[in-house]
Amino acid sequence: MAGQSIPGTAELKKLDTAHHLHPFTDYKALAGEGGSRIIARADGLRLWDTDGGEMIDAMAGLWCVNVGYGREELARAAYEQLQTLPYYNCFFKTATPSPVQLAATLVDLTPEGLNHVFYGSSGSESNDTIVRMVRHFWNLQGKHRKKTIIGRQYGYHGSTMASISLGGMSAMHRQADLPMPGFHHVMAPYWYDAGGDLSEEAFAERAAQAVEDRILELGADTVAAFIGEPIQGAGGVIIPPAGYWERIQQICRRHDVLLIADEVITGFGRTGHWFGSDRYGIKPDLMTLAKGITSGYQPLSAVMVGDRVADTLIDKGGEFYHGYTYSGHPVPCAVALANIDLIRREGLVERVRDDTGPYLNRRLHEVFDDHPIVGEVRSEGLIGAIELVADRKTRARFPDMGSVGSRCRDHCFEQNLVMRAVRDAMVLSPALIATRDDIDLILERARAAIDATARDLGRL
Template identity: 40%
Template sequence: MTALDDATAREAGATPDAPAMSPAAASAGRHLWMHFARMHGRDGADPVPVITKGEGVHLWDDRGRRILDGLAGLFVVQAGHGRRELAEAAARQASELAYFPVWGYTTPPAAELAERLAHLAPGDLNRVFFTSGGGEAVESAWKVAKQYFSLRGKPTKHKVISRATAYHGTTHGAMAITGLPAMKKDFEPLAPGGFRVPNTNLYRHPEFDGDAEALGRWAADRIEEAIGFEGADTVAAVVLEPVQNSGGCLTAPPSYFARVREICDRHDVLLVSDEVINAFGRHGHPFACSRFGFTPDIVTCAKGMTSGYGPLGAMITSDRVIEPFLEPGVTFPHGYTWGGHPVSAAVALANLDLMEREDLYGRVLGNAAAFEATLRKLEDLPIVGDVRGDGYFWAIELVKDKATRETFDAAERERLVKGFLPRALLDNGLYCRPDDRGDVVVQLAPPLIAGQAEFDEMEQILRHTFTEAWALV
């Protein structure tokens, strides 16, 4: 490239090592307000990455690079990209009936999907309330818990208890349940009534010496302690994820969930299993609460229900919870325009058929140990402190001192998580999630069709990138 060519390229947003900015990136830099993303400089030297195509477990960007999708889009694309039968299901439904609400009405796909989900859900979770996505499902769960107790003559039961660092959504209600103070500070005051208890991060509780059962007992007891402190007559629900996302794939033993179930029953508190990420095969079951041996009163779900081929979420309640709403004259005054959208519902039905036909649940159960073993190879790196997770949902915690588990300070996080890792991982051929909402982690949740070849590719790219990161910090 000549000096003149170099100058011309810079004006177009390029460098000697990178091509000129694509039209889509240029438009995004000027007009697109991205979610959870910094936008400074995106119309110049740091253009918006543009993903143009997906096929199987891979993506392609506007530079023609093939990228391994290590996050299933956003914990969503269970069946993989480019599944024509899901696109065709959407087209068939749109050509027959593109839209009609479930506000006192239904459509055949919405009714069929509600029945299908009721059959897949554990216990007596038989009533399905559709939403557009996961945050709306959590919002709906809190509202239904409040009205449930009001209808039962206990209107003071309105508070909700969740875990530290947990993310449950961005609406004002769901954000009040979220345990991430930094995410909430710009939007306060939020809906009142959200309270936090410790999570089950075994790596950050070294006093338990690796004893997950002991940590589980202690953490569950903190829930009962919080209910007692606030007053059982004021607490409506406990909300938890079977595997907590934010903070980095935090697991707990089945005995923890059994103990929480007992505590909720003892104090007449609803147990909500937030499975927006965990459901639909991520842990080898339609619903992860089955994987961990407990039956909640409410499940919230979304993401993998359609494998991302249409937006859809749901709140699924037990017969006990729906009972007072079936009394004469009672209405749940809540809903969403796109909840139960017939096209998305048709796609969800086709996706569930596909997952069962290809036994993606069994594939996850059969491959989970190999996925874990492959990722644990990275434990020999000085920057890798912990590898944790379950099924096809794993996190790698990065540290600057392996012996003391010392994490990174604010400046180091800025350079590593906000600066280096996202672009380096993508440039090295892997899309996944660097996150520092708790400690510094990189999360992996590939499509459920991934196998050993993809696990090996992820491990090799991560090893190369983490080695680069260690040199940087």
């Protein structure tokens, strides 16, 4: 902190425990463990805490630091924009250069037909915006009954009241008496969990049919949209079986239901394509962007709006009574432009597609296919998961779902490896700059953590 001395570790921990309410945290449990580990600096894939401890970050922060830590180009873009114009809003018939330039860049990058952009500061905000846009669109079409949006079990679309309702995280619903009316959920395309003896092709048909069945149950004249992540990240890296997204799009077209692709995690190279929609041939009506848009260096999100929706809002909608103080903030938009330029210049998307993505997949199998508590490994580009199970042959889960994953996560931290547990799946999404050596080190430490977990359970 410029001009200020930073307190020592003990004082920071004390202040943090006394005053800071963290997201997604059991406060009492954290205090009982002695408080937070204080991260002081980072470079590449490495993090250092205030005691000098070094970790390798296999999660790219929260799925977002795609170009790695310590990129001077992004810091310089923010600094130069702050010196020139630190803030002005996009209300009152005004604009600033960087959000205008970024909008044109995003239109060029995203799937054909997404020709308009609405900015926010987080994926949660932008998914809230989408709910507003979808309902406004159908009202303008004179179809006032089309209000319901269908999401999926384990879907994650944010933490606002509306975005929690879009998602299918039951624990989040219970805490806030959600979802709100007008939101429904169907099964996830989670073959390992629910596929049984079905082939991937047959399971893809079953999972997609669940969407159509719900549309028919509710009445197509009441269903406004379907929302899904191309790969369900926070839900446990649920990679859809071949054919699933093709069938989903057929169903949405048949029943005149808008299709929303939430690309908050899968965007900007994570899958080895610019967007997960490119990987799976999805042609959405609306698309949510955040996280990798700035590689986490500044808070920014965007809604890409397809021509059908945008043309109606523009031609028939009048004033759109929606927006945020920081919609189109010039600083994060400048950083996003520098970030996209860096990804292009270094060929990171192609590198993930052709080299490190296939390498991660191969090494996951080599390291874990023989492990007694690993039921499946799966990956796409640089996003993957390791399923921990009680019985490899039957896919039987451990009792008290999530407890083994939490135990393994703690062993990862002991190995100075940052990985995340989702139920009993260990998930990873390293920065796109990760080398083969980085991947080897991540998986070496992950194997040590999973071995330690298996020993705790008497399985090794």
